[in-house]
Amino acid sequence: MSPFLQELPEPVAAARGVRLLLWRDDLVSPELPGNKARKLKYNLLEARRLGHGKLLTFGGAYSNHLAAVAAAGRLHGFATVGLVRGEAAGAPNPTLARCAADGMALHYLDRPTYRRRAEPAFLAEVQAQFGPAYLLPEGGTNALALKGMAELLAEIRQHMAFDALAVAVGTGGTLAGLLTGLRGPETAVGVAALKNGGFLKAEIDALTQAATGQVFTNYDLATAYHFGGYARYSADLLAFIRQFEARHGVLLDPIYTGKLLFGVLDLIGNGHFPPGSTVVAVHTGGLQAWAGWHARFGESVDQ
Known part of the structure; x- marks a missing residue:
């Protein structure tokens, strides 16, 4: 077995x-345990195929997904950007500290703004501000x-x-x-x-x-x-x-x-x-x- x-x-x-x-x-x-590695596998291949050197995604302050994307960026040579739900409050928690140590640039969105994370117009704004980048949805869930x-x-x-x-x-x-x-x-x-x-x-x-x-x-x-x-x-x-x-x-x-x-x-x-x-x-x-x-x-x- x-x-x-x-x-x-x-x-x-x-x-x-x-x-x-x-x-x-x-x-x-x-180094990249569990379902997050599987969910990222074909997304990373697609990002590379499209010529992207940066991954951009969303998550809460204790998000396994943010931690996984940051680790994947370090392991596979992508820059990473994490848009975090909620205001920054003092020193980052251990999850976000780990993300930063893995090279992820963290930016905080207030909750009304964060709720717009799936809107095409908002995603265009995000790309203009932080991109060009390969966009990963919250949780990493998509067809790939x-x-x-x-x-x-x-x-x-x-x-x-x-x-x-x-x-x-x-x-x-x-x-x-x-x-x-x-x-x-x-x-x-x-x-x-x-x-x-x-x-x-x-x-x-x-x-x-x-x-x-x-x-x-x-x-x-x-x-x-x-x-x-x-x-x-x-x-x-x-x-x-x-x-x-x-x-x-x-x-x-x-x-x-x-x-x-x-x-x-x-x-x-x-x-x-x-x-x-x-x-x-x-x-x-x-x-x-x-x-x-x-x-x-x-x-x-x-x-």
Whole structure:
């Protein structure tokens, strides 16, 4: 079995007759780990093909995507510009400090301006001010990102036949990309990290329609495991993350993968997956978020 596949012997899975495994995408590329590397792969090739030497993108102050684009720029020889949601407030947090150390030029947008990030007229202004640059959307989600994510399926199948994949959902690009690579009876479930995440289904369907001309029906979107919303948490979630690391030696993050595994185990306990199923949950990385988390919340996350 691949070193990136790890059995998760959980009592609830055994009781339900489900085999649960974890795909460690956080380990595949240590300098640019997880789904962000896959989403960037074909975008970087396209930027190079078009002759761009600069990448420009958007994100919040603790964005995994900003950190990934900055790292990709350093590794692949692109200048990078990050337009950050919110006003600058004193010294940069650990995420933005890492971005700057990787060479990213950071500029801050107030929230009304940031909400215009998908408007063509605003993007033209941005190009005039900071470009010319290859534009990457917030979260890195576009048709080329889906192509990169779909490649994960072939990697898993080389080592393990599976019935269902499970992945955390932020913008929907990771799940959408996986859907385009599923075969036959394989299914997927996305665990939304956002409160009131039902709208993400329309986003996912629009992404797959644009990329492949298809809308997929072989997936479910679980919206009950957000723990209060994006980057929100509870004592129960943090206790779960600590206990999961103690049982399996795997650190999850509090924004995406902690909620994913909490949700998957609850879904298994509720009979979501038929007995005899093999379920692969995908650890998409995001562990850089812990540095910013500690900076925001201090020791409260460890108590």
